[in-house]
Amino acid sequence: xxxxxxxxxxxxxxxxxxxxxxxxxxxxxxxxxxxxxxxxxxxxxxxxxxxxxxxxxxxxxxxxxxxxxxxxxxxxxxxxxxxxxxxxxxxxxxxxxxxxxxxxxxxxxxxxxxxxxxxxxxxxxxxxxxxxxxxxxxxxxxxxxxxxxxxxxxxxxxxxxxxxxxxxxxxxxxxxxxxxxxxxxxxxxxxxxxxxxxxxxxxxxxxxxxxxxxxxxxxxxxxxxxxxxxxxxxxxxxxxxxxxxxxxxxxxxxxxxxxxxxxxxxxxxxxxxxxxxxxxxxxxxxxxxxxxxxxxxxxxxxxxxxxxxxxxxxxxxxxxxxxxxxxxxxxxxxxxxxxxxxxxxxxxxxxxxxxxxxxxxxxxxxxxxxxxxxxxxxxxxxxxxxxxxxxxxxxxxxxxxxxxxxxxxxxxxxxxxxxxxxxxxxxxxxxxxxxxxxxxxxxxxxxxxxxxxxxxxxxxxxxxxxxxxx
Ligand code: ADP
Numbered sequence: 001x002x003x004x005x006x007x008x009x010x011x012x013x014x015x016x017x018x019x020x021x022x023x024x025x026x027x028x029x030x031x032x033x034x035x036x037x038x039x040x041x042x043x044x045x046x047x048x049x050x051x052x053x054x055x056x057x058x059x060x061x062x063x064x065x066x067x068x069x070x071x072x073x074x075x076x077x078x079x080x081x082x083x084x085x086x087x088x089x090x091x092x093x094x095x096x097x098x099x100x101x102x103x104x105x106x107x108x109x110x111x112x113x114x115x116x117x118x119x120x121x122x123x124x125x126x127x128x129x130x131x132x133x134x135x136x137x138x139x140x141x142x143x144x145x146x147x148x149x150x151x152x153x154x155x156x157x158x159x160x161x162x163x164x165x166x167x168x169x170x171x172x173x174x175x176x177x178x179x180x181x182x183x184x185x186x187x188x189x190x191x192x193x194x195x196x197x198x199x200x201x202x203x204x205x206x207x208x209x210x211x212x213x214x215x216x217x218x219x220x221x222x223x224x225x226x227x228x229x230x231x232x233x234x235x236x237x238x239x240x241x242x243x244x245x246x247x248x249x250x251x252x253x254x255x256x257x258x259x260x261x262x263x264x265x266x267x268x269x270x271x272x273x274x275x276x277x278x279x280x281x282x283x284x285x286x287x288x289x290x291x292x293x294x295x296x297x298x299x300x301x302x303x304x305x306x307x308x309x310x311x312x313x314x315x316x317x318x319x320x321x322x323x324x325x326x327x328x329x330x331x332x333x334x335x336x337x338x339x340x341x342x343x344x345x346x347x348x349x350x351x352x353x354x355x356x357x358x359x360x361x362x363x364x365x366x367x368x369x370x371x372x373x374x375x376x377x378x379x380x381x382x383x384x385x386x387x388x389x390x391x392x393x394x395x396x397x398x399x400x401x402x403x404x405x406x407x408x409x410x411x412x413x414x415x416x417x418x419x420x421x422x423x424x425x426x427x428x429x430x431x432x433x434x435x436x437x438x439x440x441x442x443x444x445x446x447x448x449x450x451x452x453x454x455x456x457x458x459x460x461x462x463x464x465x466x467x468x469x470x
Contacts, residue, residue, distance in 0.1 A: 004184040011383045012177045019169040030161055034154045035129070039117040041133035045080050046147045049073060050135055059138035080127070081148040087141060103148050105130050111144055119151060127151040194227065207235040235367070247410040251294055251423055257286035290423075297425040301409065304432045310350040312437075314460055317345045317387055321380050324358040328378070331363070334371030340379035345387040346460045349437045354457075357433040359455045360426040361391040368451070369395030386439075387457045394450035403443060407431045430455075 052071040073082045073095050082095040083103045091102045104120050117131040130148040134141055197211040210231060213224045227275075262280045270276045321342065328337045347354075358378075365376045377392045398406060402413035410424040427441075434441045438458050444450035 003186055004181065007184040008180040010179060011180050012173060015176045016169075016173055018170060023165040023169060027161060027165060029160070031158055034157060035117070036267050038129050038149065038151070038154060040133055042080070042117055042129065042149060043133070045082070046133040047130060047286065048080060048147050048149070049084075049145055050133065053135060054137065054164045059139060062138050062142075079149060082355055083146045083148075084135070084143060085146070086143045092143070103128070103130055103146055105132070105146060121233050127155060129154075170337070190214050190224070194220070194224060198227070201231070207238055208252045244409065247424075248294075248298065251410070252291060255291045258287045259284050294423045294425070297423060300429060301425065301432070304424060304429075304436070310353060312348050312350055314346050315349045315351045317347050317457070318342050318380055320351060320355055321358065321378060321389060324355060324362060327359065328362045328376065329364070331366055332376075333366075335366055335369050335374035335376060337366075337374065338377040339363075340377045342378075342380045343382045343387075345380060345382050347387055347437065347457045349457065350433075353433045354437070357430045357455065358389065358391070360430045361455070363395035364426060365391050365395065365451070365453070368397075369393045372380060382459060385459050385461075387459045388454055389457070390452055390454040392450065392452045397447040397449055397451055398443070398445040399447055403445060407441070 049071065053069075056069050056071055070084060070093050072297070073084070073093060081089055081098050081103060082093075083098065084093040085091045089106070094100065094102060104122055105118065108300045111132040111134050113133060115132060117129045120128050120130055122128055127150070129151050130146055132144050132146045135143045135145055193214070194211050197209065201207065210228045211224045213221050213228070215221045262284045264333045265280055266277070270280055322339070325337065325339045332408070362376065362378070366374075369376060374395070375394050377390075379390050379392070381388045398413050402411075405411045406413055407427045407430075408426045411427075412424045431441050434455055434457070439456045442454045442456070443451060444454075
């Protein structure tokens with residue numbers, strides 16, 4: 001069953017129940033009011049007759065004779081039927097309009113003066129409301145008076161009310177069902193639009209399409225915006241995946257082409273010459289190493305995407321930096337590598353990954369710095385609960401427009417220059433390592449003057465007597 005049908009049925013059903021309860025309450029209240037009013041009229045009539053009997057009889061005469069004089073009861077109009085009975089139940093007087101027929105109720109005594117009227121059916125099928133009252137003369141119960149009136153007018157009024165209630169209720173229910181179905185359709189129309197667009201996107205496999213937002217601030221508007229946000233994210237991921245495949249293929253093609261070329265050379269007899277053979281094999285080994293590095297980096301990034309966890313333990317960062325400094329000196333090839341200020345600092349982290357990060361930064365600094373005049377300086381400082389490691393060079397620098405992108409995968413500011421050894425993954429990995437340690441990497445650079453890469457890591461304060469920060 002569709003939501004629209006369910007909604008319509010629900011509120012039509014609720015309205016039906018409300019109308020039923022309302023109708024029953026109104027009807028029973030009205031019928032009570034009408035009956036009470038009728039009883040009051042009958043009681044007034046009975047009282048008028050009783051008053052008249054009392055007025056026309058002398059109490060002493062009644063006590064002496066034991067009989068009472070009854071008034072002519074027809075003067076009270078023809079709409080009331082009146083019957084007077086003695087205590088033994090014998091009817092002694094009937095109003096003329098009864099034409100000698102006693103009322104179809106027991107005329108026996110024992111009635112109380114607060115009793116309500118009762119409804120009885122006559123032989124002619126007429127409904128009568130009958131009220132009985134005791135007649136007390138000279139402080140003695142002398143008999144009963146019963147006053148009756150046809151209930152036809154009241155019944156007609158109640159019947160008319162019933163009809164009105166039923167007709168109005170049915171009309172309201174019809175109106176609610178039609179109106180409800182219409183409202184439900186109007187309210188759910190944007191959902192249809194959303195479904196159709198989503199289907200179109202699925203069929204066309206075009207993640208660039210977006211669902212139009214009809215009313216921005218309601219529930220459906222927010223749903224549309226959420227779906228659009230999801231589409232944008234999917235589109236980004238999809239593009240990133242396409243870009244990654246293209247980049248990886250591109251990166252692997254170059255070393256493979258080089259290896260293939262060298263193999264061809266060897267096949268064509270290059271192996272015969274010792275020096276050519278050596279250089280060919282060295283090139284092939286270099287390219288294979290590059291591919292291995294690239295594949296390792298890719299594997300690491302794939303693992304980080306899948307939520308790789310680091311093996312964290314306390315690491316003496318100053319000792320680690322010293323190791324990196326020594327290695328940098330080996331890699332320097334004529335560039336001066338300096339160790340600047342070095343505080344002692346402890347961090348919680350994965351020593352291998354942190355070493356890899358620092359070596360990436362040093363490797364980049366060396367790659368983009370010229371031999372002889374080039375200088376790379378490593379420093380470590382503790383500041384306010386943080387450990388700050390910077391790798392500064394006086395090399396080529398990075399153009400301002402490239403700065404926001406250098407941490408992206410496969411991004412190279414100047415592909416022609418950064419070609420040797422680089423795959424454009426080094427900084428992406430470095431940033432992931434920093435963030436996985438709860439830290440970050442910042443960069444400042446000026447073209448022609450050099451760059452400073454700064455790694456911030458939260459300090460681990462456990463060494464006794466070692467204050468946090470400077
Ligand atoms: P690559 O493998 O190409 O070095 P990275 O992710 O390590 O990749 O660096 C991305 C780009 O950032 C590099 O291609 C280079 O253009 C630029 N870059 C990184 N470090 C430096 C630096 N110290 N000096 C100048 N440019 C740098």
